[in-house]
Every structure is written in structure tokens, then in C-alpha cells.
Amino acid sequence: xxxxxxxxxxxxxxxxxxxxxxxxxxxxxxxxxxxxxxxxxxxxxxxxxxxxxxxxxxxxxxxxxxxxxxxxxxxxxxxxxxxxxxxxxxxxxxxxxxxxxxxxxxxxxxxxxxxxxxxxxxxxxxxxxxxxxxxxxxxxxxxxxxxxxxxxxxxxxxxxxxxxxxxxxxxxxxxxxxxxxxxxxxxxxxxxxxxxxxxxxxxxxxxxxxxxxxxxxxxxxxxxxxxxxxxxxxxxxxxxxxxxxxxxxxxxxxxxxxxxxxxxxxxxxxxxxxxxxxxxxxxxxxxxxxxxxxxxxxxxxxxxxxxxxxxxxxxxxxxxxxxxxxxxxxxxxxxxxxxxxxxxxxxxxxxxxxx
Amino acid sequence: xxxxxxxxxxxxxxxxxxxxxxxxxxxxxxxxxxxxxxxxxxxxxxxxxxxxxxxxxxxxxxxxxxxxxxxxxxxxxxxxxxxxxxxxxxxxxxxxxxxxxxxxxxxxxxxxxxxxxxxxxxxxxxxxxxxxxxxxxxxxxxxxxxxxxxxxxxxxxxxxxxxxxxxxxxxxxxxxxxxxxxxxxxxxxxxxxxxxxxxxxxxxxxxxxxxxxxxxxxxxxxxxxxxxxxxxxxxxxxxxxxxxxxxxxxxxxxxxxxxxxxxxxxxxxxxxxxxxxxxxxxxxxxxxxxxxxxxxx
Amino acid sequence: xxxxxxxxxxxxxxxxxxxxxxxxxxxxxxxxxxxxxxxxxxxxxxxxxxxxxxxxxxxxxxxxxxxxxxxxxxxxxxxxxxxxxxxxxxxxxxxxxxxxxxxxxxxxxxxxxxxxxxxxxxxxxxxxxxxxxxxxxxxxxxxxxxxxxxxxxxxxxxxxxxxxxxxxxxxxxxxxxxxxxxxxxxxxxxxxxxxxxxxxxxxxxxxxxxxxxxxxxxxxxxxxxxxxxxxxxxxxxxxxxxxxxxxxxxx
Numbered sequence: 001x002x003x004x005x006x007x008x009x010x011x012x013x014x015x016x017x018x019x020x021x022x023x024x025x026x027x028x029x030x031x032x033x034x035x036x037x038x039x040x041x042x043x044x045x046x047x048x049x050x051x052x053x054x055x056x057x058x059x060x061x062x063x064x065x066x067x068x069x070x071x072x073x074x075x076x077x078x079x080x081x082x083x084x085x086x087x088x089x090x091x092x093x094x095x096x097x098x099x100x101x102x103x104x105x106x107x108x109x110x111x112x113x114x115x116x117x118x119x120x121x122x123x124x125x126x127x128x129x130x131x132x133x134x135x136x137x138x139x140x141x142x143x144x145x146x147x148x149x150x151x152x153x154x155x156x157x158x159x160x161x162x163x164x165x166x167x168x169x170x171x172x173x174x175x176x177x178x179x180x181x182x183x184x185x186x187x188x189x190x191x192x193x194x195x196x197x198x199x200x201x202x203x204x205x206x207x208x209x210x211x212x213x214x215x216x217x218x219x220x221x222x223x224x225x226x227x228x229x230x231x232x233x234x235x236x237x238x239x240x241x242x243x244x245x246x247x248x249x250x251x252x253x254x255x256x257x258x259x260x261x262x263x264x265x266x267x268x269x270x271x272x273x274x275x276x277x278x279x280x281x282x283x284x285x286x287x288x289x290x291x292x293x294x295x296x297x298x299x300x301x302x303x304x305x306x307x308x309x310x311x312x313x314x315x316x317x318x319x320x321x322x323x324x325x326x327x328x329x330x331x332x333x334x335x336x337x338x339x340x341x342x343x344x345x346x347x348x349x350x351x352x353x354x355x
Numbered sequence: 356x357x358x359x360x361x362x363x364x365x366x367x368x369x370x371x372x373x374x375x376x377x378x379x380x381x382x383x384x385x386x387x388x389x390x391x392x393x394x395x396x397x398x399x400x401x402x403x404x405x406x407x408x409x410x411x412x413x414x415x416x417x418x419x420x421x422x423x424x425x426x427x428x429x430x431x432x433x434x435x436x437x438x439x440x441x442x443x444x445x446x447x448x449x450x451x452x453x454x455x456x457x458x459x460x461x462x463x464x465x466x467x468x469x470x471x472x473x474x475x476x477x478x479x480x481x482x483x484x485x486x487x488x489x490x491x492x493x494x495x496x497x498x499x500x501x502x503x504x505x506x507x508x509x510x511x512x513x514x515x516x517x518x519x520x521x522x523x524x525x526x527x528x529x530x531x532x533x534x535x536x537x538x539x540x541x542x543x544x545x546x547x548x549x550x551x552x553x554x555x556x557x558x559x560x561x562x563x564x565x566x567x568x569x570x571x572x573x574x575x576x577x578x579x580x581x582x583x584x585x586x587x588x589x590x591x592x593x594x595x596x597x598x599x600x601x602x603x604x605x606x607x608x609x610x611x612x613x614x615x616x617x618x619x620x621x622x623x624x625x626x627x628x629x630x631x632x633x634x635x636x637x638x639x640x641x642x643x644x645x646x647x648x649x650x651x652x
Numbered sequence: 653x654x655x656x657x658x659x660x661x662x663x664x665x666x667x668x669x670x671x672x673x674x675x676x677x678x679x680x681x682x683x684x685x686x687x688x689x690x691x692x693x694x695x696x697x698x699x700x701x702x703x704x705x706x707x708x709x710x711x712x713x714x715x716x717x718x719x720x721x722x723x724x725x726x727x728x729x730x731x732x733x734x735x736x737x738x739x740x741x742x743x744x745x746x747x748x749x750x751x752x753x754x755x756x757x758x759x760x761x762x763x764x765x766x767x768x769x770x771x772x773x774x775x776x777x778x779x780x781x782x783x784x785x786x787x788x789x790x791x792x793x794x795x796x797x798x799x800x801x802x803x804x805x806x807x808x809x810x811x812x813x814x815x816x817x818x819x820x821x822x823x824x825x826x827x828x829x830x831x832x833x834x835x836x837x838x839x840x841x842x843x844x845x846x847x848x849x850x851x852x853x854x855x856x857x858x859x860x861x862x863x864x865x866x867x868x869x870x871x872x873x874x875x876x877x878x879x880x881x882x883x884x885x886x887x888x889x890x891x892x893x894x895x896x897x898x899x900x901x902x903x
Contacts, residue, residue, distance in 0.1 A: 058448055060455075138634040144447040145392040149583050150633050153626040156580060164619030212767040219766030219773060220759050220780070227742045227753045234740035237702065239728030239757035239820060248763055278576060282455055289452055317467075324459030328438065331453045335446075 005214060008297075009207065016203045020196065032199045033190075038307040039202040040264040041284075043209050045303035046296055047256025048284050050213055053294035054222065055249040056229035057140060058148050060281050061155030062257050065128055067276030069258025070265035071162055072124035074174040076115040077266075079167075080106075085113060095119075107176060117180040121262050125255060132254035133247070140246045152278065159276045173272030180266035188266045198267060205263065209256060213296055216252075225249060229294075279320055286327040292337020359491035364609040366489070370498045370567065372605020373505040377560040378582025379589065379597035380512065381553035387529035387592050388549040391450045395434070395458035396557060396582060397575030398465075403427045403558025404570035405465060408474045416477065424558040431554025435547045458575060465572035476565040501563045508556060509598055525549060529592075577622060584629040590639025600640065604628065655680045655824055655855050656701075661710035663696055670696040672879040673710075678824070683846065683856045685866040687890075688876035689899060694859040695737065697876065698828050701857075702734045703727045714824065729757050733822035737829040739809045741801040747812045748797040751784035754819030758783070787815040791845060807838035814845055818854070825849060827858035831865045843869050867891070875899070 023029045048062050081101060084092045095101050100119045104112045115123075139150045162168045169175075179189025186201055187194060216222050227235040228242050236242050265271045274280070287306055291298030306323075309315065315322040330337070378396055385393045407423035414422065438453055439445075445453075478485070479500045486493035516522040527535040528545040536542045561570065568574075585604055589596030604625060611624055632639070654677035663671040670693045678684045688694050699705040701712055703724040712720045719727055728734075733754075742750050759780050761773040788794040791811045796804055801812050810830065817825055830846065831839045843865050850856055850869075860866045866873060866887070873890045875883040883893045890896055 056448075058451065138630070142633055142637065145451060146587075146633050146637060148394075148451050149392070149580070149587075150630055153580060153629050156576075157623050157626050160620060160623050164617065215769040216763065216767045219769070220756070220761050220777070221763055221766040223745075223749060223753055224756060226745060230742040230744060231740040233704065233724070234736060234742065235753070236724040237728055237734050237736075238753050238816070239725050240753075241725050252763065279459070282459065285452065285455075318463070320459060321463035321467075324456045324463060328453055328456035328460065331449050331456065332438065332442070335449050 005218075009211060012207060012210075016200075016207070020199055024196075029195060032195050034308055034311040036195075036199050036202045036267060037264060037311055038304055039206045040260045040267065041307045042300055042303040043206050043263075044257040044260040045284055045287050045291075045299050045307075046210055046213055047253035047260075049288045049291065049293070049296055049299035050216070050256075051249055051253040052285070052288050053292070053296075053299070054217055054225045054229060055246050057246060057250065058285065059151045059250070059253070060148055060278070060285060061135075061151035061153075061158070062253070062284050063276050063278070063280035064155040064158035065132065065254040065257035066261035066264075066280070067158050067162055067271070068128050068131055069124045069261030070271040070275060071168055071174065071261075072127050073117070073120045073180075073262040074177045074265045074271050075168060076120035076123060077117050077178055077180075078114060078174055078176060080110075080112050080114065082111060082113040104178065114178070117178070117266065121180065124262050125258055128254050128258035129251055132251040136247045136250040136254075140243065140250060152281070155276070155278055155281050159273060159278065162276050163273045169272075171273060173270055173275075174265075175270035177265055177269050177271070180263070188263055190267055190269050202263070202267075205259075209259075210296065210300060217296065221245070226294075282327075283320075283323050286323045286330075290326060290330050290337060295337060298337050357491075360613070362490040362492040363494075364613045365606060366492055366494050366498055368606030368609035369602050370501050370564075370605065371608060372602035373502060373598070374560050374564050374578075374601075375581045375585045375604055376598040376601025377505055377508065377556055378578050379586035379601055380509070380594045381557045382582055382586040383592050383594045383597060384525075384549050384553040384556075386586075388525055389439075389546050390447075391439070391454065392583070393550075393553070394451065394454040394579060395461060395575070396553065397577070397579030398458050398461040399427055399431060399554045399557030399575075400561035400564075400578050401465060401570060401572065401575040402430060402461060402554075403561030404476065404565040404574075405469050405474065405561075405572070406558075407562045408476055408565065408570060409469070411476060416479065420476075420559075420562045423562060424555050427558035427561075428551045428555040431557075432547050432551040434554075435550035439550075440543060440547065458579070462572055462575060469572055471572060473569045473571050474565075475569040476562060478566045479563075495567065497563075497566045501567070504559065504563050508559060509594075512556070512594070521548065580622070580629070581625045584625045584632070587629060587632055587637070588640055593639065596639065654678055655715065656857065657711075657713040658701070659711045659713070661697070661700060661712065662708045663693075663700055663705065664708055669879050671700060671707075674876065674879070674881045676874050676881065676884055678855060678857050679872075680855055681850070681853065682871040683850050683858070683869055684872045684874065685870040686857070686859045686874045686876060687861070687863070687866055688882075690861075691878070692876040693879040694861075694876055695828065696879075698734075698826065698859045702732065702826055728820060731821070731823040732826060733817040733820050733824070734826040735810075735813045735817050735828060735830060737832050739806070739813050741809055741812065743802050745801060746798050747788065747793065747801045747804065747815075748781070748784050750801045750812055751787050751815045751819050752780050754787075754816035755780045755783060757820045784815075784819065787819055788812075790818075790848075791815045806833055807835075807841055810834065810838070810842055811845060814849065818849065818852075822854060824855045824857065827856060827860075829860055829862075830858060831860060831862040836864075839865055 019035065020032065023031050044062060044066055048059060051057050051059055081092050085096060100116050101113050102116050104114065106112050135154055139147060142150055163171060179187040181187045182201065186197065188198060188201060224235065224240045224245055227238065227240060228245060232242055287303050288299050291302040310319055378400060381396045381399065382392060385391055403423050406426050407420045410419035410422050434457055438457060478497050481496045485496060487496055487499065516526055524535070524540045525545050525548060527538065527540055528542050532542050581604065585597055585601045588600035588604065608621055608624055611621065612618060656678040658677070659675050661671055661674045674697060686694050686697060696705065700707045703722050703726070707720055710720065711718055714730060714732060719730060742753060759776050761776055765773045785794060785797060788797050791814055793808055793811045793815070796808060801809060804812065827846070830842050834842060839862060846856060846869055870887055873885065873887055874881065875890060875896050877899045882899065883890060883896050885893070
């Protein structure tokens with residue numbers, strides 16, 4: 001890693017710690033809850049940024065992948081398998097013997113036997129990868145409008161499924177999702193006492209994900225992706241398997257969305273159909289566009305800022321309208337993203353002339 | 356399946372089908388002149404219906420509908436002038452995102468103006484319970500209204516494009532924009548006209564269908580997806596094929612309900628058809644591969 | 653045995669027979685040119701060879717193996733490189749980065765190693781960068797290594813494109829109208845570069861409109877007209893071929 005990247009990551013870490021210390025000193029640590037949720041959303045957004053900005057493919061269905069992750073994990077960790085075990089289901093028995101199930105008591109004092117969160121998490125990711133491949137192989141052959149509509153259609157199908165399937169809680173979604181103990185002592189859940197730990201867990205995961213993507217775009221693969229985005233036929237002639245690169249990028253970004261879904265669901269203790277809605281997908285696209293499409297830093301900063309403000313209820317009942325308006329304004333006046341508006345541009349342009 | 360039930364489903368199918376076809380034609384008109392897929396097309400339908408419902412409080416029904424159509428038409432033109440006209444060589448991605456933004460804004464504006472309650476225009480003739488017997492099926496007179504008005508609309512549109520100077524100029528722009536410009540046609544105005552025209556026919560559809568399906572601020576997205584499915588099914592840009600494709604989708608949907616397919620997944624049928632068509636025949640059922648290749652995506 | 657062998661290649665577009673039973677061979681180490689008036693099917697032929705268009709029938713043998721039906725990226729891995737008529741630089745990337753993309757087939761690190769930034773990736777990245785610089789030096793444009801490629805002058809862009817095409821260590825280089833859009837000085841410079849590439853032991857097949865370039869540097873010339881193979885021979889033979897003169901002067 002070059003020096004510039006290390007310094008900027010160090011600054012990012014300082015910012016994360018600084019915010020936590022500030023909230024502690026000012027007694028406003030309730031902000032940490034929204035910050036934690038914001039950071040999980042950012043995980044999805046930087047993944048989407050990879051697809052949109054670097055591979056040049058629009059996805060209007062990323063909330064679908066978020067939902068696949070969140071719902072799978074939630075359903076597996078809340079479905080009581082005790083009955084199945086007593087009935088003598090071999091599969092459940094085997095899982096139980098392998099220690100992949102956990103016993104607990106529900107809110108009403110009933111004994112519960114559920115899938116271990118780690119197993120649920122891995123299954124959720126596996127399912128996401130499977131779906132991403134199944135959708136990505138045909139969809140990524142499409143371009144422009146067709147791609148946008150196809151991914152939008154995928155998002156709506158997922159939304160309809162979670163809304164209609166009784167096992168997934170229909171309109172109510174799934175609640176009472178237990179915490180997810182990543183390592184002994186590190187549990188993702190919504191306990192007030194666990195707030196600071198959770199804040200740091202989210203920050204750590206987000207920064208790891210961010211560094212992975214930064215590394216990726218600086219690598220041979222990132223170069224190939226930029227080449228595909230810029231001139232696909234020329235990239236093809238350089239021996240780059242463009243279809244495969246686009247597909248893998250799509251799958252990676254789907255996994256980022258699913259991980260965000262899994263962790264956020266365990267953190268807030270539930271997930272509802274609204275999380276799978278089209279408006280969510282559009283909002284993620286909006287944030288990536290505002291951040292400047294091909295800018296992971298832009299996506300991260302705008303994702304952080306706008307998600308946090310939105311969660312704080314800053315936009316009131318104009319929340320969706322705000323994202324719609326800002327989406328149009330950015331696309332009309334600053335299609336390169338807000339960070340590259342005139343002033344910034346002049347600064348950068350000036351530097352180039354010196355060379 | 357009895358004949359009565361069969362014709363009941365057929366009528367339900369063609370009623371919805373023709374509405375999908377009208378939305379698809381709206382897509383096609385704008386696509387032909389600009390190469391843009393207007394993601395806010397469904398919002399025109401919503402806007403037409405909702406405006407007519409509000410105006411109907413002060414105006415007689417026919418007048419309310421005409422004013423609503425004119426209003427939506429004006430909005431369509433305004434949207435084009437404000438958001439699209441002055442862009443220089445915008446990329447497809449940028450235009451997609453802009454029209455998505457417009458669709459969100461229209462929806463949110465509608466939510467703030469009309470709230471999230473479900474409204475409906477009164478039946479044009481008779482009421483909810485009145486029915487006409489055709490082939491053993493009892494059909495609401497409104498269904499006949501929908502069919503009559505929509506088919507007239509389709510015929511008028513095709514005559515308009517064939518025989519009026521304005522229609523021909525728009526056709527010319529669609530075929531070759533540069534050549535049309537060199538012949539003295541103001542291509543930019545044609546784009547504005549195409550937005551107005553497609554807003555107007557969307558509004559007509561929104562009005563005639565409102566008594567049957569009701570109108571709500573968020574009805575647009577679903578209609579847009581289905582309209583797009585139909586447009587792609589018929590081959591993007593081909594309006595006559597869109598009518599056939601619309602009827603096909605409408606009838607498939609109606610019969611899927613008939614054979615007990617869960618209602619909740621009804622939307623999934625259209626979307627699955629869309630996805631399958633996009634993957635295997637992106638130039639549409641009736642389209643021509645080489646002609647589709649000429650348009651840039 | 654010749655390096656590239658084209659046998660009875662056909663391509664129709666509707667009623668137009670764009671490439672009509674064309675056959676010829678390219679010998680190892682030669683510079684061979686395909687010429688012909690506008691609409692002769694040169695570019696179509698070129699696109700058939702490099703996989704950008706599917707052929708209707710015929711065969712293209714490279715090193716004795718059939719490559720017809722390969723996708724462009726697969727052809728690139730067999731040792732054939734190409735350039736584009738309207739130079740396709742990767743926008744937003746420097747000249748050096750453009751050439752580094754050309755080294756794609758010569759490096760291997762994938763998604764995982766890229767994300768984890770493994771030591772072997774770092775090592776490979778250094779090697780790729782060094783090799784790209786060498787190539788820029790070979791074509792005398794190392795001074796522009798860090799300038800955005802798309803902002804260079806046309807002639808310089810052409811040189812960067814050559815460097816990018818050479819990066820994959822091709823045995824055969826396909827050039828699609830390398831002098832298109834260049835002035836006479838730049839054309840002369842391109843001619844010099846092509847000869848320099850030949851001296852590296854690379855076989856060159858070019859499609860060209862500009863006669864001056866072709867006559868100076870080619871070892872052999874193929875003439876196409878309306879999709880058909882009209883004549884083949886050394887530049888001087890072609891210059892004295894009656895049929896060719898007729899086509900070009902429209903007698």
C-alpha cells in the first residue's frame with residue numbers, strides 16, 4: 001500500500017475514534033446507534049460504487065441483495081427447530097450434533113433451538129452468491145436501459161417475495177432477531193450497553209471492506225475494470241474477459257450488500273419489506289451518483305453523511321423527495337459528482353497544468 | 356373452464372392489456388424521438404387519474420378528464436424543457452437517473468398533494484354493480500369504455516403519425532435526427548412534443564382505468580414496469596406490436612389468477628417475462644434483430 | 653508454414669457480400685498489407701480475423717490452429733494483438749496505465765489477491781510497470797508516460813496504442829488503418845515505428861487506405877475490391893498490375 005492510502009486510512013480511523021470520543025464527552029452517545037446503522041449502509045454503498053463507477057453497470061436492485069442477506073439470516077436465526085428435532089428430522093439432528101444450533105428461550109419463555117448466527121450468515125452469503133451469479137450471467141449481457149430495467153425487475157421480485165411469503169413475515173417482516181456473536185465478547189446487537197462495542201465493530205468491518213475495495217481498484221483487476229468502462233471493445237482486444245470481470249464485480253458487490261443486510265438485521269433486531277423496496281435501491285444509486293460514481297471516497301463520505309441525516313429524520317416527510325431532487329440536481333449540474341464541482345475541479349486542473 | 360368464466364378472464368385480460376399497451380406506446384413515442392426510456396412514464400398515468408379525480412369535484416366528468424389530460428400534457432412538456440432539453444449529449448446512464456429522479460419527485464409531490472388514500476373516478480356510465488352480458492360473461496360498462504377509448508386512441512395515433520405534418524416530422528426525427536434537422540425540422544421541439552404526447556395518452560389511460568383499478572400516488576412504478584415489459588415484448592419503438600404484446604400480457608395475467616396463481620406474485624409474472632425476453636430476444640417477439648442493433652444503447 | 657492462413661473466408665450483410673471467398677497467407681516476419689478502395693471489405697476482413705465479427709464460412713489458421721469463432725479476448729491470448737482505426741485509448745488513464753492494461757495477459761493476479769494486496773501482487777505490479785515503461789521507451793514516448801493518453805496528439809496516441817498492442821508480446825500484430833487521421837509527418841513516423849516493430853521479430857498484417865505508407869514498408873500486398881481478392885504480390889508487382897490500376901484509377 002502506498003503512503004497516501006495509509007495516511008488517508010489513518011485519518012479515517014482517527015475520525016471514527018474522534019466521533020466516538022466526542023459523543024462520549026458531550027453525552028450524546030445516542031448518536032452512535034444511527035452512526036452504526038449508517039456504517040452498515042455504507043458497506044452496501046461502496047460495493048455498489050464498485051459496480052456503477054468502476055465496472056460501469058447500473059444496478060437498481062441492490063436492496064434485493066441486502067434483503068436476501070438480511071432475511072435469510074433473520075429467518076434462520078428465529079425459526080424454532082425444536083419441534084423438528086423432536087420429530088426426529090435427521091438433518092436437524094445432525095446440525096445439532098455438530099454444534100451448529102443454539103438453544104435459548106424466547107421472549108415468552110419458550111425454549112428455542114435455532115441455527116447458529118455464523119452458519120446463518122454463511123448460508124445467507126452463499127445464497128446471495130448463487131443468486132448474484134444466476135442473475136448476473138444473463139443480466140450483465142444487457143446494456144443501458146435494459147440493464148436498468150432488468151435489475152429493477154429483480155429488485156421488485158425480491159420485494160414481492162418477502163411481502164408474500166408467510167415464512168418471511170409478510171408485511172411485518174421478521175423481528176426479535178437475536179444478536180450475532182462474531183467472536184467471544186463481540187456481539188452485534190442493539191443493547192444500549194453494547195453500543196460503543198457495536199460502533200467499533202461496524203467501523204472495523206466497514207474500513208476492512210473499504211480497504212479491500214481500494215486495493216482492488218488499484219490492482220490489475222481495477223485497471224481492467226476501468227478499461228472496460230472506458231472502451232469495452234479495446235479492453236476485449238487486450239485479452240480481458242470483459243463478461244467475467246463484470247460478473248465477478250457484480251457478485252462481490254452483491255456480497256457486500258448481503259453482509260450489510262445480515263449485520264444490520266442482527267443489530268436492529270429485525271428486517272421488514274421496506275428494506276427490500278425499490279426506493280431503497282434508488283436511494284443507494286443516488287448516493288453513489290452524488291459521490292461521483294467512480295469514487296469510493298465520494299461514495300463513503302456521501303453515504304455516511306446522507307444516511308446519517310436521513311436516519312436522524314433531518315428531511316422529515318420529504319426524505320424520499322429529497323433524494324429524488326438531489327439525484328436530479330446532481331445529474332443535471334454535476335454528473336461527475338459533488339466532490340468534483342467547480343472549485344475542486346479548478347484545484348485539480350491547476351495541478352495537471354503544472355505537469 | 357366454462358365459456359362464461361373464459362370470456363370473463365378474456366375481458367379482464369384485454370382491459371388491463373390495453374392499458375399496458377397505452378403505457379408502452381408512451382414509452383415508444385419518447386424512445387423513438389430521443390432514444391430515452393422515460394422511467395417516469397407510469398407517473399403520467401397516475402397524474403392524469405389523480406388530477407381528473409380532483410377536478411371532478413368542480414367540473415362535470417368529461418370536462419374534468421379533458422382538463423386533466425391537458426394539464427398532464429403541459430407537465431410532460433414542462434418536464435422535458437426543464438430537465439432534458441438543454442443537456443448536451445447526455446449519456447444513457449445520466450438520462451436514466453434523471454428520469455428516475457423525475458418519477459420519484461412526481462410521486463412524492465402527489466403524496467403531499469393527495470395523500471396516500473386510494474381514490475377513483477366515478478363510472479362513466481352506470482355504477483359498480485351495473486353490467487352488460489357478453490358471451491355469457493357479465494362485463495362492467497366501464498370495461499367497454501376503456502376498450503373503446505383506448506382502441507380509438509391507438510387508431511388516432513397511427514393516423515396522426517401517418518398523415519399529419521407534425522406526426523410526420525416526429526417520425527422523421529425518429530428515423531434520422533440529423534437528416535430531419537437538415538430538412539428544417541426543429542428536432543428539439545419534436546422531443547418536447549413527444550413528451551407532451553406521451554404524457555397526454557398516459558393521462559387518458561389513467562382516467563379511463565381509474566373507476567376500475569382506482570388511483571393512488573404510487574401506482575406508477577408497477578405500471579411503468581409492465582408497460583416497459585410490453586414495449587420490449589413487442590420490440591422497443593414498435594407501437595402496433597406493443598398493442599398485441601399488451602393484450603398478450605393482460606390475458607396471461609388474467610388466466611394466471613384463474614388457475615389459482617397467488618395474486619401476490621402477479622407482478623412477478625410480468626417481470627419474469629421481461630427478464631426472459633431481455634435475455635433471449637432483446638429485440639422483442641415481433642422485432643427485427645438488425646433494426647434493433649441500429650439504435651444505440 | 654505461414655503464420656496466418658486465411659482460407660475461403662466469407663461474410664455477408666443481407667444482400668451485400670462484404671468478404672467473398674478471400675484466401676491468402678502471411679509469412680512469419682513479414683509486413684503484409686491489405687489494400688483496396690472504400691467499401692472493398694478491408695475492415696470487415698480485419699474484424700473477422702480478430703473475432704469482432706462472426707464469419708459465415710471459411711477458416712483462419714494461426715500457427716496451424718483454427719482461431720475462427722474465438723472471442724476477441726481469447727484471440728488476444730493466442731498471441732495476436734490489434735490496434736483500432738479510430739485509436740481507442742482508455743479514457744481517464746495515463747499513457748503508462750494504457751500500456752499496463754495491454755500487459756493484462758502477461759500478469760495473473762485476480763480479484764482475491766488484488767483485494768488482499770498480497771506480496772506477489774505487489775511484486776507483479778512493479779514488474780508490469782517496469783515493462784510498460786520499457787515499451788514506451790522503445791516507441792520513444794516515455795516522456796508522456798504520466799500524461800492522460802486521450803489528451804495526447806494523434807500521432808503520439810497512435811504510438812501509445814502500438815506500445816499497448818506490443819505489451820502482450822504478440823507474434824502477430826494486426827493494424828487497422830494505422831495512418832487514418834494522421835498528417836504526412838505523422839504517417840512517416842508511423843511507418844518508421846512499424847518497421848521497428850518488424851525488427852523485433854513481430855509479423856505485421858495491416859489494412860490500409862494510404863498507398864504511400866503501404867508501398868514503402870510492405871513486403872507483400874493483397875488487393876481487395878468489392879469483397880474479392882483481386883491481386884497479391886510485392887509492392888512493385890502490385891504497382892504494375894493492370895487490374896489494380898484499373899480499380900484505383902477507375903478506368
